[in-house]
Amino acid sequence: MVPVVRNECDNILADWPDPTAPEGALTLLSDLLACRSIDAAWGRFVTAMGARGFVRMSYGNSRLRAKESGWDRRNSIILHHGPQAFFDAYIDGELFIHNPIFHWVRDRSGFATWEQARAAFSDKLTPELEKIRALEAKYGGEAGFTGSLSGLVPGLEGGIGLNLRPGVDEAGAQAIWASHGAELETAARALHLRISSLPRSGATQRLTTRQRECLEWAARGKRTRDIAAIMDLSVPTVEKHMRLAREALDSDSTAQAVHEAQTRNLLMV
Missing domain, CATH: 1.10.10.10 (Winged helix-like DNA-binding domain superfamily/Winged helix DNA-binding domain)
Structure with missing residues (x-):
């Protein structure tokens, strides 16, 4: 008998939490709405997304859109989960403003896989894109989702990025979105709405x-x-x-x- 070999996409789909389980969609939404701080809401979201096969996550919002990058750091919140060295270079070094994935968040609506977002904008290999690709190669993960959360709260721009664990390619990402895209988008929107109603940390x-x-x-x-x-x-x-x-x-x-x-x-x- 030929053994059945599951790739990482199959593993994630097979292990996806039941909606009513402790890490399920209904519990997650309820827990997010009950969080009393931004840190608590982000921590709850990260835990749930980790159970769904995501290893690197970032979220940002901004009250003003005054710069070319679309972010005014003074009026922004940026949250991330994953290797600190990655985000030191990617966010603090402001490499993210050169990434087509970020351009999707800034200029489009809804969600897309990384490949779809890249295809929507010029993917000319600039020095900044070379640095981004080197970072992604070093820290793993070739597929994921990006989404614009703008328009949910008047005057508040927002976006999110979710990096699937290594071993999932673009076809796998699309299969995951076909099965669970609505749940992921709803969870991200709930996070954004809850954070928008809470005081900034500290x-x-x-x-x-x-x-x-x-x-x-x-x-x-x-x-x-x-x-x-x-x-x-x-x-x-x-x-x-x-x-x-x-x-x-x-x-x-x-x-x-x-x-x-x-x-x-x-x-x-």
């Missing part, structure tokens, strides 16, 4: 309750003396809270501080 500790209250009233159009009356504080005390809030948010004006706090979901307005 940001809530940078503002005191009084500072946030002052900014909330300022966001409602109240002047300093009005805020002082509403909060039963002196005008100098309100001015002190505003100054400290501006310093905590690295802002030059109260209007900028309000914008930063709103961007980071720190205000209840």
Whole structure:
């Protein structure tokens, strides 16, 4: 009898979690919605995707789209899972802005395999692309998915990349997407929506309750003396809270501080 040999695509498809299992789709969505921090949401997503055969993952969002790259780092969140050395070069070295996979996230909608995304844009071999290919060859994984998450939250650009484990090629990626693409896209969208509603990691500790209250009233159009009356504080005390809030948010004006706090979901307005 001839033995049946399964490739990595077959292994992933055979081992895909049942929707109601602990790592299944329904449990994942429920858990993501219950997460109370960005780190917790990302950790839960990474665990679930690891169970589905993904070894390297990245997610990013940005409130502003002011640069050629499509990302303003000051107003962005970038999360990743995988070898740190890869992301040191790929993200911190800003190689990602030269990758056709990123161009898909920036300029297209929906999801695509890596090969489909590359085919949609010029794949001229630039020095930057040579570095990207060398990184991918060094750290493994030749197939995966990229997706644009923009449009789900007004004013928030977003994208995700999922790298399948070594041994899965483009045909395997397409087979996996045919069977589980809807689940992967839904999970990525749920992650993006949940992250968009949570404060940036560590940001809530940078503002005191009084500072946030002052900014909330300022966001409602109240002047300093009005805020002082509403909060039963002196005008100098309100001015002190505003100054400290501006310093905590690295802002030059109260209007900028309000914008930063709103961007980071720190205000209840």
